[in-house]
Amino acid sequence: MSLSGDQVRHVAKLARLALSEVEVVKFSKQLSAVLDYMAILNEVDTEGVAPTSQVTGLKNVDRVDEIKFLGCEPNDLLKCSPLPVQDDQIKVKSVF
Amino acid sequence: MSLVNQSIVQANSGLKAKKFSALELTEACLREIEGHNSRINAYVTVTKKDALESARQVDKKIASGESIGMLEGIPMAIKDIINVQGIRTTCGSPGLRDFVSPYDATVVSKLKHAGMVLLGKTNCDEFACGSSTEHSCFGPTRNPRDETRVAGGSSGGSAAAVAKNMAFYALGTDTGGSIREPASFCGIPGLKVTYGRVSRFGVTAMASSWDTVGHFARTVEDLAHVLKEIAGHDVYDSTTSQVKVPDYTALLTGSVSGLRIGVPKEYFEGAIDPEVKETVWRAIRQLETMGALVQEISLPMTRYAVALYYILTPAELSANLARFDGIRFGSKPTNEADDLVDYYFKQRAQGFGDEIKRRIMIGTYVLSAGYYDAYYSKAQKVRTKIIQEFDEAFKEVDVICSPVAPMPAFKIGEKTQDPLAMYLADAMTIPINTAGIPALAVPCGETKSGLPIGLQIMGPQFEEGRVLLVGDALEKRIKA
Numbered sequence: 288m289s290l291s292g293d294q295v296r297h298v299a300k301l302a303r304l305a306l307s308e309v310e311v312v313k314f315s316k317q318l319s320a321v322l323d324y325m326a327i328l329n330e331v332d333t334e335g336v337a338p339t340s341q342v343t344g345l346k347n348v349d350r351v352d353e354i355k356f357l358g359c360e361p362n363d364l365l366k367c368s369p370l371p372v373q374d375d376q377i378k379v380k381s382v383f
Numbered sequence: 384m385s386l387v388n389q390s391i392v393q394a395n396s397g398l399k400a401k402k403f404s405a406l407e408l409t410e411a412c413l414r415e416i417e418g419h420n421s422r423i424n425a426y427v428t429v430t431k432k433d434a435l436e437s438a439r440q441v442d443k444k445i446a447s448g449e450s451i452g453m454l455e456g457i458p459m460a461i462k463d464i465i466n467v468q469g470i471r472t473t474c475g476s477p478g479l480r481d482f483v484s485p486y487d488a489t490v491v492s493k494l495k496h497a498g499m500v501l502l503g504k505t506n507c508d509e510f511a512c513g514s515s516t517e518h519s520c521f522g523p524t525r526n527p528r529d530e531t532r533v534a535g536g537s538s539g540g541s542a543a544a545v546a547k548n549m550a551f552y553a554l555g556t557d558t559g560g561s562i563r564e565p566a567s568f569c570g571i572p573g574l575k576v577t578y579g580r581v582s583r584f585g586v587t588a589m590a591s592s593w594d595t596v597g598h599f600a601r602t603v604e605d606l607a608h609v610l611k612e613i614a615g616h617d618v619y620d621s622t623t624s625q626v627k628v629p630d631y632t633a634l635l636t637g638s639v640s641g642l643r644i645g646v647p648k649e650y651f652e653g654a655i656d657p658e659v660k661e662t663v664w665r666a667i668r669q670l671e672t673m674g675a676l677v678q679e680i681s682l683p684m685t686r687y688a689v690a691l692y693y694i695l696t697p698a699e700l701s702a703n704l705a706r707f708d709g710i711r712f713g714s715k716p717t718n719e720a721d722d723l724v725d726y727y728f729k730q731r732a733q734g735f736g737d738e739i740k741r742r743i744m745i746g747t748y749v750l751s752a753g754y755y756d757a758y759y760s761k762a763q764k765v766r767t768k769i770i771q772e773f774d775e776a777f778k779e780v781d782v783i784c785s786p787v788a789p790m791p792a793f794k795i796g797e798k799t800q801d802p803l804a805m806y807l808a809d810a811m812t813i814p815i816n817t818a819g820i821p822a823l824a825v826p827c828g829e830t831k832s833g834l835p836i837g838l839q840i841m842g843p844q845f846e847e848g849r850v851l852l853v854g855d856a857l858e859k860r861i862k863a
Binding site: 290295299303304305306310314317318320322324325327328329330331333336337338339341343345348355358363364366367368369370377379380381382383 | 487577579592619621624686690694710711712713720725729731744746758761763764765766819
């Protein structure tokens with residue numbers, strides 16, 4: 288199945304990726320080839336087969352909600368931001 | 384034998400016998416890095432000062448008569464997707480060139496405790512997505528055996544560092560073959576562990592239901608020593624297992640007598656290089672002469688693994704990489720953004736390379752309304768069928784042997800314009816991650832032109848000891 292330029296633009300928008308027109312043409316061709324290849328899965332009869340999302344059988348691993356990690360402080364994490372920090376919060380662009 | 388091409392076990396006994404110091408060992412590795420890294424491009428960051436300091440600490444300990452552990456004072460490298468406090472973790476990504484990790488990954492804490500001497504961080508495909516280390520913002524890593532060829536990927540820098548004597552061992556990650564394929568291409572052993580055997584806390588997530596942390600070394604026995612230190616449950620990674628960590632080195636008995644080896648015919652069909660096929664079969668026959676029982680088996684679902692992998696892992700990746708928005712870490716866009724959403728668009732356009740953009744878009748597409756059932760849900764069901772097929776096979780055999788890759792190391796640039804051709808390089812390693820089982824890549828010969836060929840040995844979940852036993856026995860026989 289081929290992915291049109293408009294579909295590539297739509298997917299890129301959902302993923303918050305700005306693409307140039309050259310990229311739209313290139314990715315449309317490359318992604319179409321990859322999606323075509325995936326059609327071979329239709330050969331497999333999966334009627335009544337349960338989907339797998341975890342391979343070692345673990346289920347609902349929970350723990351007490353306590354922070355025990357001493358590897359770094361909140362301030363060390365804030366320092367990783369490329370944006371200004373004010374009152375322990377990262378100052379971002381306005382939403383609108 | 385020179386200082387730098389010993390095994391860990393040999394270096395450890397040399398240190399204990401005071402034949403050389405940890406400082407000498409480290410300086411020798413640093414000289415190899417200085418001599419070769421500008422061409423090979425295995426390291427993206429070299430931590431010379433810290434390495435020398437760590438080595439001196441170990442030497443002090445030895446001088447004061449204290450006993451040392453197997454990994455103490457042994458120079459090593461870490462794939463640049465694993466966090467080490469105070470050192471940058473770039474993930475090979477333009478958006479993370481200047482990200483300095485504020486904390487250690489659990490594997491790093493464990494190895495620090497075991498006395499590692501960290502030489503630096505190694506090159507990899509961006510966010511571990513690739514089979515050649517060509518998708519790195521630092522450029523490709525070259526194969527030490529033929530510098531016009533790729534080292535494999537995504538952990539190509541780690542493989543090349545060990546193969547070129549620039550480290551004794553190195554950590555990597557394996558989501559679809561990223562340790563085994565470069566190990567095979569560079570002619571060294573590499574281990575992909577069972578899903579959940581080694582903690583991933585502090586390791587940048589690619590595809591969370593697939594990612595594993597493993598390693599490269601010069602011998603299978605060395606792999607066993609390192610695994611003993613890094614394996615085990617971690618409270619910070621809820622996917623790690625409570626299954627007991629055995630003494631892997633004690634399991635290396637050298638005997639494969641009576642061991643049942645399954646050889647899946649599907650791994651020897653289609654577009655496989657004839658020299659790879661012949662060399663891998665010769666290694667399997669070698670194991671047979673050592674007493675193993677070889678039988679052909681069939682794993683017909685193998686041909687679907689690449690397709691399901693490139694649905695499920697981009698889906699997980701597109702979700703995981705949503706966090707790289709230039710807010711909490713990474714760089715910010717060079718041009719001014721109008722508002723928050725515009726900031727995301729601009730930053731992600733600049734912060735990601737082409738392969739990551741492709742995978743994010745594939746992932747977003749297969750998860751989007753109208754396509755979820757046809758792609759994502761379908762692939763999850765096919766995954767179940769591949770797991771069932773392995774479960775059935777392991778009722779009949781103890782290990783499964785195959786090639787690691789259908790071809791030896793390919794030329795730099797050969798596959799970069801054709802993503803699908805690159806994806807198919809992992810056709811023989813992806814099924815293993817699909818089922819979460821362990822697999823070892825071990826060198827078993829080379830092509831007439833001198834390119835290494837690897838044998839892949841797979842075992843049931845948490846049977847790392849068994850695949851290491853087979854690899855160790857074969858390696859010793861080949862070297863004998």
